[in-house]
Amino acid sequence: MRKILLFWVAFCFLTVPALAAEMGSFKYHDFKKPQKCGACHKEIFQEWKESLMAQAFTHEWDQVEYFKLALPHALKEPKVAGVKAGCIGCHAPLAFLAGDIPPKEASAGTRANEGVSCEICHNITGSTEKEPFNFSYTIQPGKTKMGPRADARPMGHKVKQSDFIKSAEFCATCHDEASPYGAWVKETYREWKAGPYAKEGVVCQDCHMYRAPGKAATMGPKRADIAHHVFHGSHSPTKLAGAIDLALYVNKKKASPGDRIKIRAELFNGKAGHKIPSGSAEERMLWLEVWAIDANGKSWHLPVKKKGFKGEEYTIADPSAYAYFAIGEIMEIKDFKGLKRDGNVPAGARIFRRPFFDPKGRMTICQWYTEKNDLVDYRIGPRETKIENYEFQIPAGAKGPITIKANLFYAQIPSSVGEFFHLPESEYEPILVNSAEIIVNVE
Numbered sequence: 384m385r386k387i388l389l390f391w392v393a394f395c396f397l398t399v400p401a402l403a404a405e406m407g408s409f410k411y412h413d414f415k416k417p418q419k420c421g422a423c424h425k426e427i428f429q430e431w432k433e434s435l436m437a438q439a440f441t442h443e444w445d446q447v448e449y450f451k452l453a454l455p456h457a458l459k460e461p462k463v464a465g466v467k468a469g470c471i472g473c474h475a476p477l478a479f480l481a482g483d484i485p486p487k488e489a490s491a492g493t494r495a496n497e498g499v500s501c502e503i504c505h506n507i508t509g510s511t512e513k514e515p516f517n518f519s520y521t522i523q524p525g526k527t528k529m530g531p532r533a534d535a536r537p538m539g540h541k542v543k544q545s546d547f548i549k550s551a552e553f554c555a556t557c558h559d560e561a562s563p564y565g566a567w568v569k570e571t572y573r574e575w576k577a578g579p580y581a582k583e584g585v586v587c588q589d590c591h592m593y594r595a596p597g598k599a600a601t602m603g604p605k606r607a608d609i610a611h612h613v614f615h616g617s618h619s620p621t622k623l624a625g626a627i628d629l630a631l632y633v634n635k636k637k638a639s640p641g642d643r644i645k646i647r648a649e650l651f652n653g654k655a656g657h658k659i660p661s662g663s664a665e666e667r668m669l670w671l672e673v674w675a676i677d678a679n680g681k682s683w684h685l686p687v688k689k690k691g692f693k694g695e696e697y698t699i700a701d702p703s704a705y706a707y708f709a710i711g712e713i714m715e716i717k718d719f720k721g722l723k724r725d726g727n728v729p730a731g732a733r734i735f736r737r738p739f740f741d742p743k744g745r746m747t748i749c750q751w752y753t754e755k756n757d758l759v760d761y762r763i764g765p766r767e768t769k770i771e772n773y774e775f776q777i778p779a780g781a782k783g784p785i786t787i788k789a790n791l792f793y794a795q796i797p798s799s800v801g802e803f804f805h806l807p808e809s810e811y812e813p814i815l816v817n818s819a820e821i822i823v824n825v826e
């Protein structure tokens with residue numbers, strides 16, 4: 384069998400994994416369509432179909448990023464040539480395994496569109512890595528499906544009880560990623576591993592595949608703890624809502640015009656097993672807006688008090704800052720001036736993020752073109768609390784209540800990038816994670 388050493392891990396400075404899931408080592412027809420499995424696994428199919436797993440290739444932003452940026456870039460920049468196949472190893476594993484590289488766009492309706500399907504996850508047997516990353520899964524399609532239980536009695540196929548499928552390492556095969564330059568550009572698993580949940584034995588599945596009584600298959604037995612295939616993440620406002628606790632305090636609740644009110648916001652990540660945001664950190668933003676609103680509805684946006692840490696400027700919204708210049712280079716746009724770094728986030732707001740930088744030292748949303756991302760990581764770790772301070776001087780002549788309001792928002796992509804690519808607004812509009820308010824009476 385011909386070994387194709389194309390993908391980028393071969394270039395990277397980290398340990399090079401043995402090639403397990405090899406490009407082109409199988410045929411599409413070695414894998415059954417999800418609808419086939421859905422004939423008996425009705426609910427699981429329905430859940431999977433609605434999840435991002437089923438849309439990992441067809442989703443608009445994924446199409447744009449691969450076909451307009453990563454693929455053209457791979458074709459002209461040798462250092463990133465591996466991503467032509469690499470992106471597909473996680474987003475359309477069937478196409479990768481079938482050697483259909485690059486796959487046709489989603490509109491062509493090929494089997495790449497199945498994304499991360501039943502037959503990928505339930506044929507994965509392990510990983511070549513102890514701490515997996517970069518689609519380092521080993522896979523064996525066929526009659527036998529890997530499953531969590533020892534007492535399953537399937538129909539029309541066999542099952543093998545697998546400890547691997549129940550582990551966080553299973554998810555890590557796709558959820559951690561090293562760039563061709565050796566930077567960790569996705570490390571949800573590594574964040575989890577370093578945090579409290581790993582020590583307590585709480586794995587990804589416990590929070591992303593919740594359990595309930597029911598049946599795994601229509602002809603199967605009733606069980607107390609069926610694993611649901613929801614895979615809710617940051618695309619689900621219900622998963623994000625309240626994912627961070629927010630508390631607001633002022634040093635005095637009664638004040639006079641001219642007084643300076645000191646405000647403290649406390650943010651606690653008590654629900655995620657990893658940092659928030661996690662995953663595609665190059666484009667995710669979580670930010671806190673703190674406003675003072677007087678009795679007449681007049682409002683002031685309050686800038687966060689600087690703490691003075693290295694790289695802090697990237698964590699404070701600045702409408703005059705431009706970034707993402709590599710987009711212009713890749714798309715060969717003359718006189719490209721970059722895009723607004725922070726989209727429409729109001730000036731002075733604290734942004735919890737981890738900026739990525741390309742080999743030319745410019746902030747980028749191209750994770751494959753990332754050389755460094757260790758300047759600053761100001762996201763909120765699992766069970767971590769971050770405290771932010773603000774000040775507001777009560778205006779002369781003010782009377783009545785002044786409301787101090789804090790809104791915590793999350794966006795998948797900076798709005799400037801979403802608008803530039805004409806993405807559906809739903810893919811970048813701010814999602815409210817939490818809010819809090821407190822009233823100061825002015826006498």
Ligand code: HEC
Nearest residue numbers: 415420423501528530531532535536537538539599600603
């Ligand atoms: C003809 C019906 C049928 C079809 C089609 C079918 N299965 Fe199953 N499958 C079952 C039954 C029944 C069980 C047993 C459920 C139980 O014991 O709770 C099962 C169990 C499983 C299990 C769980 C094993 C465990 O450890 O609990 C997995 C995984 C699985 N099937 C995957 C698949 C995949 C992937 C496909 C499509 C390629 C598929 N099945 C197609 C009937 C079917």
Ligand code: HEC
Nearest residue numbers: 420424427428431499500501504531548549588599609610
């Ligand atoms: C992203 C990977 C992934 C995909 C995609 C996926 N599964 Fe699963 N599935 C899992 C994991 C992980 C478990 C075991 C969870 C556990 O018990 O910890 C599981 C469990 C199951 C079970 C056993 C449920 C139980 O509790 O008895 C069945 C049946 C199953 N999957 C079928 C399917 C079918 C059918 C599809 C496609 C419609 C599918 N899976 C897609 C990862 C996946």
Ligand code: HEC
Nearest residue numbers: 435439445473474554557587588591614615616617618619
């Ligand atoms: C074969 C690769 C692969 C495996 C294995 C895998 N994932 Fe994913 N997962 C993906 C891809 C690709 C996406 C991104 C989909 C998109 O937005 O394009 C994703 C997205 C997600 C999301 C985000 C959904 C959102 O709303 O933002 C969650 C949550 C998730 N996966 C959880 C898991 C868990 C838990 C496991 C292990 C049980 C797992 N994944 C295993 C490839 C994988």
Ligand code: HEC
Nearest residue numbers: 554558572575586587590616617654655656659660661662
């Ligand atoms: C204690 C529960 C918990 C555990 C354990 C957990 N998660 Fe999450 N996860 C969450 C919550 C809550 C969110 C929503 C907040 C967010 O999007 O950051 C989330 C979000 C995500 C997202 C979307 C991240 C983003 O910002 O786009 C991905 C991907 C994900 N989880 C994957 C995983 C993987 C992989 C593991 C295991 C290594 C894991 N999760 C472990 C609770 C958990």
Ligand code: HEC
Nearest residue numbers: 444445448449453466470473517518557558560662663751
């Ligand atoms: C190691 C597996 C892996 C590789 C390689 C990979 N991705 Fe991803 N990608 C993921 C996972 C997992 C997520 C989901 C993370 C999250 O929800 O934050 C994701 C998320 C994304 C998203 C965000 C989707 C959204 O809705 O916000 C885009 C776009 C994307 N990937 C494109 C690419 C491109 C283009 C490449 C190649 C340059 C690539 N990916 C390489 C696993 C991978």
